[in-house]
Amino acid sequence: MRRALLAVVDFVVGDDLRIAVGVVVSLALAAAGAHAGFNPWWLLPLAVPAVLGASLRRARAARG
Amino acid sequence: MTGNPLLVLSAALASAVEMVEALTIVLALGTARGWRAPLLGSAAALGVLAVCTAALGPAIGALPLDVLRLVVGTLILVFGLQWLRKAILRAGGLKALHDEDAVFAAELAHAQAAGRSAAFDGYSFALAFKSVLLEGLEVVFIVLTLGANGGSIPLAAVGALVAAVVVAALGIVVRRPLSRVPENTLKFAVGVMLTAFGTFWAGEGVGVDWPGGDLALPAIAVLVLAWSLLYVQVLRRTSAVATA
Numbered sequence: 508m509r510r511a512l513l514a515v516v517d518f519v520v521g522d523d524l525r526i527a528v529g530v531v532v533s534l535a536l537a538a539a540g541a542h543a544g545f546n547p548w549w550l551l552p553l554a555v556p557a558v559l560g561a562s563l564r565r566a567r568a569a570r571g
Numbered sequence: 572m573t574g575n576p577l578l579v580l581s582a583a584l585a586s587a588v589e590m591v592e593a594l595t596i597v598l599a600l601g602t603a604r605g606w607r608a609p610l611l612g613s614a615a616a617l618g619v620l621a622v623c624t625a626a627l628g629p630a631i632g633a634l635p636l637d638v639l640r641l642v643v644g645t646l647i648l649v650f651g652l653q654w655l656r657k658a659i660l661r662a663g664g665l666k667a668l669h670d671e672d673a674v675f676a677a678e679l680a681h682a683q684a685a686g687r688s689a690a691f692d693g694y695s696f697a698l699a700f701k702s703v704l705l706e707g708l709e710v711v712f713i714v715l716t717l718g719a720n721g722g723s724i725p726l727a728a729v730g731a732l733v734a735a736v737v738v739a740a741l742g743i744v745v746r747r748p749l750s751r752v753p754e755n756t757l758k759f760a761v762g763v764m765l766t767a768f769g770t771f772w773a774g775e776g777v778g779v780d781w782p783g784g785d786l787a788l789p790a791i792a793v794l795v796l797a798w799s800l801l802y803v804q805v806l807r808r809t810s811a812v813a814t815a
Binding site: 520552556 | 641645646648649650652653655656657659660663665708709712766770773774776777778779780781782787791794795798802806809810
């Protein structure tokens with residue numbers, strides 16, 4: 508069961524766990540803003556490319 | 572709904588990418604060792620996938636819409652970003668392109684070297700089954716999540732089915748790996764669409780009210796495409812500078 512769960516996580520999360528973490532943090536911030544009475548519709552379109560950009564930068568740095 | 576054509580297209584392109592990869596292995600097995608066992612293995616895997624889809628589809632569809640949008644939107648967003656990351660790294664020259672001809676040659680050599688029993692070719696059956704099942708699971712995941720959130724699992728399934736029939740027909744006709752299929756371009760396009768769908772639905776799930784309602788979805792897709800192309804250009808420029 509544990510192995511199956513790990514396989515599912517690996518299937519979805521893939522090569523860079525920090526992408527998933529960045530997405531969850533961005534969504535948490537958007538949820539907090541929405542519940543505080545703002546409408547942070549602009550947050551995700553800014554945060555998502557930033558998360559991917561950071562991952563690509565790490566991949567480029569890892570290749571030297 | 573604005574997202575329906577995008578939904579069908581996403582399901583079709585994702586299926587085409589995965590089908591091409593599975594087809595390469597099945598073709599190598601059939602060419603090297605005969606067609607019966609790999610075709611039976613593929614059929615068995617498709618049967619398992621059909622059962623998975625039939626079991627999981629109604630379960631996903633039964634979830635409350637807000638939960639569905641948040642959970643499935645987040646999963647699609649993470650999944651889409653992984654596809655996009657890989658496609659951008661390949662297009663930017665930091666990762667080798669997937670070479671169907673090389674995969675075919677390697678699988679052919681393995682298949683020719685592997686032992687064979689007189690009764691039934693278990694090697695071909697097992698390898699075809701595993702390949703079709705693993706590639707197919709990604710398609711099932713995308714079809715179910717896109718379909719459930721987009722309000723029509725059958726519509727997403729039609730997109731996947733059309734792609735599967737086209738790729739299988741091409742495979743039967745040419746009996747060679749479909750190396751001319753621009754696999755990374757397809758992967759790039761699917762990554763863009765999954766990321767756009769995921770951003771839109773996950774945003775709705777956490778309470779974001781998108782300006783323009785459903786019209787925000789194609790706008791997000793255009794935005795994702797723009798920054799993805801920008802990242803490819805940046806990576807190409809920096810890798811060209813590094814090799815100069």
